[in-house]
Amino acid sequence: TQLLEQSPQFLSIQEGENLTVYCNSSSVFSSLQWYRQEPGEGPVLLVTVVTGGEVKKLKRLTFQFGDARKDSSLHITAAQPGDTGLYLCAGHMDSNYQLIWGAGTKLIIKP
Amino acid sequence: KAGVTQTPRYLIKTRGQQVTLSCSPISGHRSVSWYQQTPGQGLQFLFEYFSETQRNKGNFPGRFSGRQFSNSRSEMNVSTLELGDSALYLCASSFPGREQYFGPGTRLTVT
Numbered sequence: 001t002q003l004l005e006q007s008p009q010f011l012s013i014q015e016g017e018n019l020t021v022y023c024n025s026s027s028v029f030s031s032l033q034w035y036r037q038e039p040g041e042g043p044v045l046l047v048t049v050v051t052g053g054e055v056k057k058l059k060r061l062t063f064q065f066g067d068a069r070k071d072s073s074l075h076i077t078a079a080q081p082g083d084t085g086l087y088l089c090a091g092h093m094d095s096n097y098q099l100i101w102g103a104g105t106k107l108i109i110k111p
Numbered sequence: 112k113a114g115v116t117q118t119p120r121y122l123i124k125t126r127g128q129q130v131t132l133s134c135s136p137i138s139g140h141r142s143v144s145w146y147q148q149t150p151g152q153g154l155q156f157l158f159e160y161f162s163e164t165q166r167n168k169g170n171f172p173g174r175f176s177g178r179q180f181s182n183s184r185s186e187m188n189v190s191t192l193e194l195g196d197s198a199l200y201l202c203a204s205s206f207p208g209r210e211q212y213f214g215p216g217t218r219l220t221v222t
Binding site for chain 2: 033035040042043045048088090092097098099101104106
């Protein structure tokens with residue numbers, strides 16, 4: 001059982017559509033990060049959220065940390081083919097330095 | 112500031128051989144983590160080093176080992192290679208308990 005469950009596992013949509021991917025847990029996290037990975041490359045950090053209820057925006061990407069710090073979501077507005085990639089969430093649990101990873105959401109944006 | 116570097120980028124080995132991969136972290140980062148990623152999969156945690164000490168270890172056989180030097184550079188070694196060890200090996204550096212920054216990875220192919 002993964003401590004961080006990501007859904008959906010796979011998503012394929014048309015350019016211009018909106019989408020939301022989720023990262024859920026039954027445990028509390030002191031911080032959560034989102035990464036995007038392109039094939040054959042290392043993951044690239046997109047954002048870190050640390051406060052319950054926090055919302056951060058990165059151009060067309062909106063990240064939210066749940067009030068109870070157990071879940072997070074990533075919303076993409078007007079998706080573009082350049083958004084294609086594997087989206088990974090990861091977090092630190094309170095009092096634990098080890099980074100816990102979700103299995104990822106593979107996103108394909110078709111032109 | 113230079114990013115995380117990994118060498119070599121690509122490697123082809125034969126079953127039964129051993130391999131050593133190298134990672135140079137971002138300057139000032141003393142924590143280095145290693146991950147294995149097979150095609151279409153998420154990140155599988157191998158181990159984490161901090162100040163030359165292994166702090167966490169994933170669920171991999173003893174054929175996988177690592178070390179960290181006093182300058183924070185790290186190496187991982189895989190002995191008696193198996194076909195299933197073919198993967199992208201990723202190194203990430205960080206401050207303890209903070210977000211990780213990844214190198215481009217080493218693509219290992221075992222034939």
